[in-house]
Amino acid sequence: MASSSSSHPSAPCAACKFLRRKCIQGCVFAPYFPPEDPTKFVNVHKIFGASNVSKLLNEIAPHQREDAVSSLAYEAEARLKDPVYGCVGAISVLQRQVLRLQKELDATNADLIRFSSSQSISTTPPSSQPNSHVSPSSNYGSTYSSWS
Amino acid sequence: MASSSSSHPSAPCAACKFLRRKCIQGCVFAPYFPPEDPTKFVNVHKIFGASNVSKLLNEIAPHQREDAVSSLAYEAEARLKDPVYGCVGAISVLQRQVLRLQKELDATNADLIRFSSSQSISTTPPSSQPNSHVSPSSNYGSTYSSWS
Numbered sequence: 001m002a003s004s005s006s007s008h009p010s011a012p013c014a015a016c017k018f019l020r021r022k023c024i025q026g027c028v029f030a031p032y033f034p035p036e037d038p039t040k041f042v043n044v045h046k047i048f049g050a051s052n053v054s055k056l057l058n059e060i061a062p063h064q065r066e067d068a069v070s071s072l073a074y075e076a077e078a079r080l081k082d083p084v085y086g087c088v089g090a091i092s093v094l095q096r097q098v099l100r101l102q103k104e105l106d107a108t109n110a111d112l113i114r115f116s117s118s119q120s121i122s123t124t125p126p127s128s129q130p131n132s133h134v135s136p137s138s139n140y141g142s143t144y145s146s147w148s
Numbered sequence: 149m150a151s152s153s154s155s156h157p158s159a160p161c162a163a164c165k166f167l168r169r170k171c172i173q174g175c176v177f178a179p180y181f182p183p184e185d186p187t188k189f190v191n192v193h194k195i196f197g198a199s200n201v202s203k204l205l206n207e208i209a210p211h212q213r214e215d216a217v218s219s220l221a222y223e224a225e226a227r228l229k230d231p232v233y234g235c236v237g238a239i240s241v242l243q244r245q246v247l248r249l250q251k252e253l254d255a256t257n258a259d260l261i262r263f264s265s266s267q268s269i270s271t272t273p274p275s276s277q278p279n280s281h282v283s284p285s286s287n288y289g290s291t292y293s294s295w296s
Contacts, residue, residue: 046200047196047200048195048196048197048200049196049197049199049200051197052194052195052196052197056227056231059231060231060232064232067232067233068231068232068233071232071233071234071236071237072234074236075223075234075235075236079204083204083207083208083216084208084212084215084216084219085215085216085219086219086220086223087223087235087236087239088219088222088223088235089219090239091235091238091239091242094239094242094243094245094246095242097242097246098242098245098246098249101246101249101250101253102249104253105249105252105253105256108253108256108257108260109256111260112256112259112260112263115260115263115264116263119267
């Protein structure tokens with residue numbers, strides 16, 4: 001989290017270098033856009049614009065800025081790779097995975113219960129009954145609005 | 149997909165109204181930012197900037213622009229709700245759900261196999277063996293780089 005002025009007395013941060021401006025002490029970009037990684041700022045700038053990123057960073061607490069820049073960089077990279085869907089494409093794929101896995105889990109649990117019941121009828125009950133793996137926290141789909 | 153000039157001959161689209169400019173025939177924003185929904189453009193403009201959105205729309209095929217605007221609007225809304233993580237927060241939650249469901253599915257399948265084996269030893273095999281619900285497409289985690 002050291003600013004460019006302390007770790008690189010003479011090197012401007014990647015943002016100031018790209019924007020061709022003096023990297024002053026307390027530059028809002030410097031702690032998160034080191035000169036060694038120019039692509040990170042180029043991507044974020046291309047998708048969100050330097051002014052919007054600067055505004056956003058100033059609006060959030062300093063201890064959360066690193067996470068904010070990481071998520072912006074992730075979104076920017078996803079949008080550059082997929083200009084139509086960006087990282088919303090990943091959300092869509094993950095939502096389908098969750099639905100498919102939940103369906104598979106429901107089917108497996110149903111098999112387990114059916115198998116256990118049929119065995120109970122034809123034989124003496126086994127010493128340990130199988131456990132149904134439906135956790136109460138499996139309320140997928142309720143946290144985020146669906147993208148499809 | 150009708151442009152504002154055809155559906156609303158006198159009303160500028162939400163983007164041109166917000167930017168206080170004349171909404172000309174062929175305006176790149178008009179088909180996707182109708183005057184009835186001003187918030188959609190305000191959000192997208194606040195996060196990405198009108199210029200970046202315009203550039204993006206011009207770079208992609210017309211038939212994909214509606215999806216692109218929808219995904220930008222989704223991302224913008226998510227970033228306004230959660231300035232630190234934006235829609236990357238949703239990716240993180242969904243990735244954890246996928247991992248948890250896969251773990252539960254693996255445990256249930258293991259139970260099913262164990263239960264079936266113990267029954268086969270003590271009794272005659274049941275008429276139908278349970279099926280293990282591990283689909284070959286369950287390669288979660290390989291499609292998108294993890295965010296955590």
